Amino acid sequence: MKRQEHEEPAPEVETGDESAAADIRAEDEFTAVLRERNEFKSQWERALADYQNLLHRLPRQVEEGVRRDVEPRLKELVAVLDYLEMALASPATSNDAKAIVFGVDMVKKLLVDTLTNMGVEPIDAGLGKPLDPSVHEAISTRDVPNSPDAPASGTVLSVEKRGYTWKGRPLRHAQVTVARRATPASGETN
Numbered sequence: 001m002k003r004q005e006h007e008e009p010a011p012e013v014e015t016g017d018e019s020a021a022a023d024i025r026a027e028d029e030f031t032a033v034l035r036e037r038n039e040f041k042s043q044w045e046r047a048l049a050d051y052q053n054l055l056h057r058l059p060r061q062v063e064e065g066v067r068r069d070v071e072p073r074l075k076e077l078v079a080v081l082d083y084l085e086m087a088l089a090s091p092a093t094s095n096d097a098k099a100i101v102f103g104v105d106m107v108k109k110l111l112v113d114t115l116t117n118m119g120v121e122p123i124d125a126g127l128g129k130p131l132d133p134s135v136h137e138a139i140s141t142r143d144v145p146n147s148p149d150a151p152a153s154g155t156v157l158s159v160e161k162r163g164y165t166w167k168g169r170p171l172r173h174a175q176v177t178v179a180r181r182a183t184p185a186s187g188e189t190n
Contacts, residue, residue, distance in 0.1 A: 081112065084104055130154050150181070156176045
């Protein structure tokens with residue numbers, strides 16, 4: 001018996017209409033894949049931009065958060081320092097009072113060192129210099145004569161309460177008294 005050979009079917013030959021339809025389907029699939037790729041790329045670019053913005057914004061937000069939390073405590077410590085300085089300014093004549101003054105002075109030095117380590121620095125009061133609103137708060141004025149050797153109006157005459165900065169920004173403005181030139185009364189001449 002003769003063995004029959006199995007014949008493979010002949011490849012289908014597409015007609016022009018079927019070929020065109022297949023090309024359209026392939027083109028549609030390609031267009032869909034390209035659109036999807038562009039959407040993913042656009043999403044990735046937005047996510048990358050958001051991430052880069054976060055990297056720039058996050059340190060500032062953390063710094064501001066720390067400042068909001070720490071600054072009020074530092075102001076309280078500066079107030080404690082004021083009271084320690086007032087205590088040290090009181091006269092101490094007895095041995096007991098001198099011992100207390102010694103102890104208060106040690107506490108003050110420890111507090112000053114702690115504040116300095118935290119970045120708190122006293123503001124230079126600028127005695128004899130013009131009032132600087134970025135570091136001074138004028139709480140009073142004092143009339144000075146209208147003469148060439150008298151300080152100009154707006155000159156810092158005295159410091160009523162020392163000011164402090166923290167990390168380069170005012171923690172508490174220095175409270176100062178400033179000069180105000182006396183104006184001649186009407187009818188007077190210079």
